[in-house]
Amino acid sequence: MLPNLHARFALFDPVSCHCLIFFGRGVNLAVKGGENKFHLKSGNHQLPGEWHYDNAKKRIRNLHSNKCLKAHHPHAALEETCMESIEQEWIVGHGLQGLADAPISCTSNQVLSFFEKGHGHIRYKCVHVAALGSCVPGYSAQVETKAPELEDVKALKRMTATCPTGHGLRALEAEASDKGAWIRLRYECCQINRVPVSLYPYIGGDGQREFMVDLADGWEGIYCPSSQDDSGRMQFSQSRSFRPHHNPSGSLQYNKFQGQWCVSGKACASSDVVHPLDVALSTHEWHVVPVSDFDAVFEARGVKPLGGNRKRSPPPLIKFGSSDPDYLPECKDESHPGARKFKLALMNKEAEDLDDENPCKYVFGKPPKNQQMDESEGMTGWIDDLSGTTEPGQGGVTYKSVKECSDRDIVRELKLAKWNKEHWDATKYNWIVEDILDGIGNSFALETAPMGFGVELNPFGLAAAIGTMAVHGVEFHYDQQIADREMHFEQAGHDDCNPIQHGFARTFCDLHCIRDAVRKGDDAILRALEEAVEIVGKNTQLLLEYYVKKQNKAGQICFQSCAVGEDAKPGLIENGLEIKHGIAKSMGEMFAMAREAALEPRASVAATRAINVFAKRWSGANVSKIPRLVSELQDLHGTIAKLSSRKLSRGREVQRYAVQMASQMNKYMQAQSHVLGIYHHESSTSKLLQRRLNRFWRSSVSSSALLLEVEEETAEEDIKEFDSMWWEIRKELDGYLQASQEHVRATQAAAQMLQNYAAKCAAGFSEMKRAYSLSVRAETHAHKILKRAWAAVSTGVAEMASKVADGVILDHLAVHDLHSLNPKAMLSKMNGTEIQVFCDGSIDAAFTVVRKAAAEAMKKGLYGQTHRQLMVLFEELKMLQSRFLSGGLGPIPDVDLVQDAQTRLQSALLQSAFGSSKVAKAMVKQLRTKCDVSERGPKSLLDESSQAK
Structure with a gap:
């Protein structure tokens, strides 16, 4: 049983009540018969509902609503559900080697409530949360694991996962590069929505209704669209304040210079959404939620006829198909050496008909029929490595042909050096032979003097002279041989390709194709953005017409109190049109960012991939996925904005x-x-x-x-x-x-x-x-x-x-x-x-x-x-x-x-x-x-x- 509580109710609604203590005034318990039941009375006024005290579980329970009265602090008690929180306990890893081996994740309607890392394992608990809001991915700082100062600076402490106020952690997972060069944390924070409330004045002891002015600030209340700024976003003015007797004067506007939605005098939420209700916009001070006053008029219109059981077929949606950039014919894979589709004949065919000012014109070649270069054209030659290998050279310039051309030059140079060495070895002793012959010729002489008259004869002198001339003849033969070989060397170099000329031709053709790839890649991004904007808009319109059929529904963005001088209430079609307008605005901004400057090729590929994935994923979605579509559109917008800063560098390509x-x-x-x-x-x-x-x-x-x-x-x-x-x-x-x-x-x-x-x-x-x-x-x-x-x-x-x-x-x-x-x-x-x-x-x-x-x-x-x-x-x-x-x-x-x-x-x-x-x-x-x-x-x-x- 409750003691005599000196308190009175200040605020009551269908789901909660608050008690404030005032001395001299209290809440009395009126026991109902001999049962363990009682009513709560404040003076002569009896509060609704019958209450029961559960002695086993030590709690006060409302028999009608099955809610329990729980004290939160000495000044307030809150009527809450009597259901106990159900937690699920999970254990990951046995012999855990690293963070990358321990993904932590709860189901879609749960958040983490407990986390403990043990030796070789991680234990965590997930708790169910009613009406869990949208989830936003987050990333920690990226830590280089190969840095030598990693242990000194304790860089892993920078890997933190922090969710903002009003959010719960649903998933936590470590991501690492394939080669283990870096690691970071990826996590998801989900919004825990506040339950909407309606305000009623409390009933005092004298039975009069009074308002507690301290329960809400003046800026809290209902905000309605009042005008449109130059970015196409709505500006909201406060139409009603939750603080009694307070004139509404607040505003909610978008600051395009800071990229934030701001409430006058309060903190700002960083987001560039077109409408505040496109995502769960919030800060640590305020949340934006749709409002409905449930002011319905129920009329007796009789019983409606039963509809048939046949389901309506959804409308056919437009498919998105991305198109590859249309590169120049001479720059396609079929004409580029090294590509899997490369064909030499096709490269020569494309290059032959190009203009003389096109660098790729000079990679064309037609091999000769013979050493006289008959029927040869362009970049080619006749191969002769001075070792017996003679054949037509390759027609056309590739990386392989340039390398082989340079290799043959080196082989010929070595062969010529060997020939010169042979010539030296064959003639280096000629002068010694000449001196020997001279000595022989001058060493022997015969004299005859019959009858006093003599004649001197030297038969070896003539032989020495003949030997000297023979040596000179041999030397002349070897000189003529080395001259012929040097001529052969020069002729082979002339007939073969020139490594410098071929290398320049291949290099400038590649530069020409790189320039074309950058320009065509940017054009493909712009076309993909235009097509994605058009397809998403058309599919959104088809889905809205299919599911809504032009009928007004509850849960609209704008409320009855927002209508000025009109009785008509905006319906879901207007809601859908507003979302469509927001999507178009966001797509238009991305389109403008893509047109600002040429992106580097890797940024172009990343942007194209992101756009294609987004468009394909939402080509067949239904209207229930619109909030998710808006959320991913936000991510795509951020990706394009980040990639647009990576402009083309001159030498990187x-x-x-x-x-x-x-x-x-x-x-x-x-x-x-x-x-x-x-x-x-x-x-x-x-x-x-x-x-x-x-x-x-x-x-x-x-x-x-x-x-x-x-x-x-x-x-x-x-x-x-x-x-x-x-x-x-x-x-x-x-x-x-x-x-x-x-x-x-x-x-x-x-x-x-x-x-x-x-x-x-x-x-x-x-x-x-x-x-x-x-x-x-x-x-x-x-x-x-x-x-x-x-x-x-x-x-x-x-x-x-x-x-x-x-x-x-x-x-x-x-x-x-x-x-x-x-x-x-x-x-x-x-x-x-x-x-x-x-x-x-x-x-x-x-x-x-x-x-x-x-x-x-x-x-x-x-x-x-x-x-x-x-x-x-x-x-x-x-x-x-x-x-x-x-x-x-x-x-x-x-x-x-x-x-x-x-x-x-x-x-x-x-x-x-x-x-x-x-x-x-x-x-x-x-x-x-x-x-x-x-x-x-x-x-x-x-x-x-x-x-x-």
């Missing part, structure tokens, strides 16, 4: 192959620059030799006492003529070397710009295109200078060969060098024994002495220097042929003429060297005349030698 190609081109051009440096050095050395040749000529002519006047004039004319021809050739060669160096620098700059664009995002596409254009112009200029230089040099070398060979210029220079020998200087290097041998020995012994001195004089004289100049010229002719072939300039003009001139010059050098031996023999006879024993004997030559010394 360039494939990794572009970076690798730029690095390879840099290395290749550095090697080319090194080769050019070698030729520049040879050019400088050659110029220095030519200047020394002129100075040596002037000094030798002025100091020579043995040269005849006619020979002096002839040699001088030969030197001047050779010098004039050489400098004309040198001018053309230097011009090409300078242009080639500029080409190398421009290509290196283009490769570096490509690397900056692709890997570092430090350059724009226009800058990269400008650098590529400069490299192309530099290459074109270098090829133009190369053609002009080859034409001039080939003519100059042929003219030089004719004048040198026909005019015996080399013979004149060799004779000049021999006549410039100083006999006294030569004799000063000989001792007495050597002079005795020279005078008394064989003619071959004396010839050996003079021949060595003559060879040294020719090596240091005009002949030797001219010989070195011609060797430099021959190397530079090989370089021009190599550049002509590697540049893809077609067959080399007049190559036979140049080879014939080179052969004639080499033959002239050999003939001059052989002719110098005859001059040396004449000099021997002249010197031996001074060894007349009958008159002066060897002593006279010894005297001259000592005087020379």
